[in-house]
Amino acid sequence: MYNPLPLSFYRRSNVLAVAKELLGKTLFTHMNGILTGGIILETEGYAGMSDRASHAYGGRRTARTEVMYQKGGIAYVYFCYGMHYLLNAVTGKEEEPHAVLIRALQPTHGIEAMLQRRKKKRLDATLTSGPGALCQALGIDLSCNALPLDQEPLWIEEGRFVQEGEIAVGPRVGVAYAEEDAHLPYRFQILAKQTSIL
DNA sequence: TTCCCGATTTACT
DNA sequence: GTAAATCGGGAAA
Secondary structure: OOOEOOHHHOOOOOHHHHHHHOOOOEEEEEEOOEEEEEEEEEEEEEEHHHOOOOOOHHHOOOOOHHHHHOOOOEEEEEEEOOOEEEEEEEEOOOOOOEEEEEEEEEEEEOHHHHHHHOOOOOOOOOOOEOHHHHHHHHOOOHHHOOOEOEEOOEEEEOOOOOOHHHEEEEOOOOOHHHHHHOOOOOEEEEOOOOOOOO
């Protein structure tokens, strides 16, 4: 444990490759002495200025989106629907605002703490399933925005090997507003095992 | 400053 | 399946 991926992993221009390769990696947070983490099961790529679904579409620069224009390897956390935080890994080079949304994890570390944060009694498939839910489980909020992904308290490291055949590709979720870009196959997920995803 | 709406989740009907 | 919860960002005025 604690063997973060090098920042060079994120600083590539092919955001879809990074999104796909993040599957199977392990995402950790270590907050207030509590270690929590899980294997990444689902991601979505947001392809910078040319992607209508991206917050940086058309080169939009605001206080919120500025972090996406930095060099890859940091977190982009934002608040949505008035109640949820969503976590992205910023990728690409400087001035290349790509990001990968982390949408689901398989919980592996600190499950008791995650249950407590999520106000749940029992472990089930919903503990870290969904971008808002996983942030709540890991204790991620706006204070994590712009934090590097290769050190405490928020980092990603190798998890398990993922075979090409267990990856499903499809359209992104919740981006109907993106018009012709709404259907692009930028979503990647590890297919659930027959037995159980837990 | 006002207004609209969102990269969602959960509780109900 | 539908709807409510809930608030900051971004565009327009």
